[in-house]
Amino acid sequence: MxxxxxxxxxxxxxxxxxxxxxxxxxxxxxxxxxxxxxxxxxxxxxxxxxxxxxxxxxxxxxxxxxxxxxxxxxxxxxxxxxxxxxxxxxxxxxxxxxxxxxxxxxxxxxxxxxxxxxxxxxxxxxxxxxxxxxxxxxxxxxxxxxxxxxxxxxxxxxxxxxxxxxxxxxxxxxxxxxxxxxxxxxxxxxxxxxxxxxxxxxxxxxxxxxxxxxxxxxxxxxxxPTLLDGPVPQDVKKTAIAKELSRAGLGGARKGGLAEQLVEPLLEQAAEYAERIALEEEQRAELARLGLPVQELExxxxxxxxxxxxxxxxxxxxxxx
Structure with a gap:
């Protein structure tokens, strides 16, 4: 040093x-x-x-x-x-x-x-x-x-x-x-x-x-922090998400229930998260081209x-x- x-x-x-x-x-x-x-x-x-x-x-x-x-x-x-x-x-x-x-x-x-x-x-x-x-x-x-x-x-x-x-x-x-x-x-x-x-x-x-x-x-x-182990799934059905939310105790799976209401906000957040991760990876690639040591702080x-x-x-x- x-x-x-x-x-x-x-x-x-x-x-x-x-x-x-x-x-x-x-x-x-x-x-x-x-x-x-x-x-x-x-x-x-x-x-x-x-x-x-x-x-x-x-x-x-x-x-x-x-x-x-x-x-x-x-x-x-x-x-x-x-x-x-x-x-x-x-x-x-x-x-x-x-x-x-x-x-x-x-x-x-x-x-x-x-x-x-x-x-x-x-x-x-x-x-x-x-x-x-x-x-x-x-x-x-x-x-x-x-x-x-x-x-x-x-x-x-x-x-x-x-x-x-x-x-x-x-x-x-x-x-x-x-x-x-x-x-x-x-x-x-x-x-x-x-x-x-x-x-x-x-x-x-x-x-x-x-x-x-x-x-x-x-x-x-x-x-x-990275929240997911892999890329955000793009082909998940809304009904499947509602069922999983229901199983987690977030309201019943009935039509118009809390679980169904949470689906759209979750999908929007997932899309924003995927966009952020993609942007960050692009910036990491740009920095890597400099040929310098790179350290990350949380x-x-x-x-x-x-x-x-x-x-x-x-x-x-x-x-x-």
Missing amino acids: SRLQVVSGKGGTGKTTVAAALALALATEGKRTLLVEVEGRQGIAQLFETEALPYEERKIAVAPGGGEVYALAIDAELALLDYLQMFYRLGGAGRALRKLGAIDFATTIAPGVRDVLLTGKACEAVRRKDKRGRYAYDYVVMDAPPTGRITRFLNVNDEVAGLAKIGPIHNQAQAVMRVLKSAETSVHLVTLLEEMPVQETIDGVAELRSAGLPVGRILVNMVR FLSEGIDLAGLYRLAATLRRQGV
Whole structure:
């Protein structure tokens, strides 16, 4: 497994939930994982039922086997202050710039700078080592922007490196890209078994590959259970269904009775079920053509809470994460 796990996906596919479950799965057996948020939505705090995350690394969960999950909500302004202090030793002058609005101005006129700061902070966590020379975190999981923006978000450091030929900014961008385009990184895409998310996933994979960014796996979320062992029968007679319903205690088989009234709704549901299954199989075939590992996570009808996250993490572990 790559040490930097970037999770993207179309909006509404449960990208943040999958990133959180992946962080828990990777922390199993005593590992330390850092879960990073870059969009400022505080989605991680909501999932783990904790207070809003500050701009610091904070332990938020314990995984099976004693592993630990830490979380960090990266703030672009505070990351820029760190950057200014690290490379220019501005210290108090940097804080004064923030009060004057200079940081907002800088990240507004050059949006790429914001992405450099966000990815740079995550890559710093990947490279960081303690006094004994061991990595501070075994894995870093990034809850990244949606599929439509992920390639530009990750590749922006190349653009900045092209603009700044020398100096700290150039060196920082190059260092970040060495991590993002190496075997240390995997970019995973979350999707649903629906036509639009699958098509966006296919397009996203093509863009990532074109940019030379390492694509990891496809994570199919919210997969509904299969209710029948085989295809829906097409030649079942209504009278036979009514008799079976009657035998099951759902009203008598007399004409106009409850059993007969239930036949048409059941047939409609069966037709909808068959249509859904056929569509899902088509989408699975489309994803298979990408030649990437595909993992499926079940739909949790009771909603997502901490227990649900641990359940999804266990599913990922069983599938080889």
